[in-house]
Amino acid sequence: MILPSIHFAAKQCHNQWRSSLFRTIVVIHKRQLATSGQSKKKSKTQENESLVQSTTNDQIEVATFKEKAQQAAKDTGYSMIVIAGVAALGGLCYLMLRELYSRETPNGIYKEASKMCLANTDVQDALGTPIMVHTTPQIGSMRINNVRAKMFDEKGHRSMALSFYLTGKERTGVVGVKVQKNISNKFVYDYILVQLDRPWRGRNIIRVHQNLDTSNTTPQTIDI
Template sequence: MISPSFHLVIKQCHKQWRSPLFRTIVVIHQRQLSTIEHEKQDSKKQDNDGLAQSQNSQIQKVKFTQKAQQTAKDTVYSLVVVAGVAALSGLCYVIMHELYSRETPNGIYKEASRICLENSDVQEALGLPIIVHTTPQIGSMRINNVRARTFDEKGHQSMTVSFYLTGKERSGVVAIKVQKNISNKFVYDYILVQLDKQWHSQNIVQVYPDSNPSSFRREISS
């Protein structure tokens, strides 16, 4: 059985609950609780957002580092390729210049050998056909290099070149001297063919490269 005092307390609480002040306090308390809960959620969301931003920042740093490393590698590779192309181009230029330029020992050798082969005195002295070679023996296994020597003479660059001619009747050693003129072009001082056997009582045939060979027939005694 409920005591009158307890019944009175319940009745008082009910009256207080029904009073506007009490209900206002309860609503304010509920709102405070809701606000605190929202603040906790916002704080947690901010923490999650900060963690996500930190992770994204770390990822961006890693990507930037990888990109920088790749760029550095690409730059190094590009420099290596450019250096290789430049070196190859330089080598090709040197080779092409040596093979096709007249102002080289190889160029003088080719031009002088053609002049000698077209000279009527050389043709008659050696006997056709005539073979041109850079070593004493025909078909030698040695490297077929042109024998040349460059030097300075009275302020002008000079060069001597030698090679060999072998004909049906005789053989000869060709001695050439050239000197650069004011146009920086080689001009011939002489082309001499030293014969291994006398021809018309002469051991040397002088070739005139700057004139018509058929208009000259001159031999120099040794």
């Protein structure tokens, strides 16, 4: 009777051990499955986060590139405006300086001819010193008129005629000047004449300079 009881007890213990082992294996398996699932979820979440981060970075890079491109276009536009402004200002300065200092302009011929008139002894004696030079009939006139000049073509040459005024103690005079371009493209004088308001020594016109080749074309009066 004792042996069967021992056998039965051993069998019961074995069954309980198997049941406990099975439950342990099941629990471990479940934990492994849970851990594996969590790992997969975590990996998928990280992949999604990486994808989102990569997309965000790409969008930021595209936006940055667009901003840089727009800024570069603006800078280029501003640079072109500045360059155009500088070029226009340079051209204006060139024209002003040329008009002021170049001999081959009405203002240049006016300055040169006026010096020749003031240095002429007949003009000094006829008008009386000191002599004032002005471009308008009235001294100190507020009218803006630098030099009265007219450009024209004559016998295939570019010519220019201009006039200005002299005022001395005794008389006044109107100066007529005519110049013509030579083969070197420089102005040469045809004549410089001073027409007096009153005769001096029986003369109404003083010849400051006259080209002998054009003596036949010397005007008897000066067009004012």
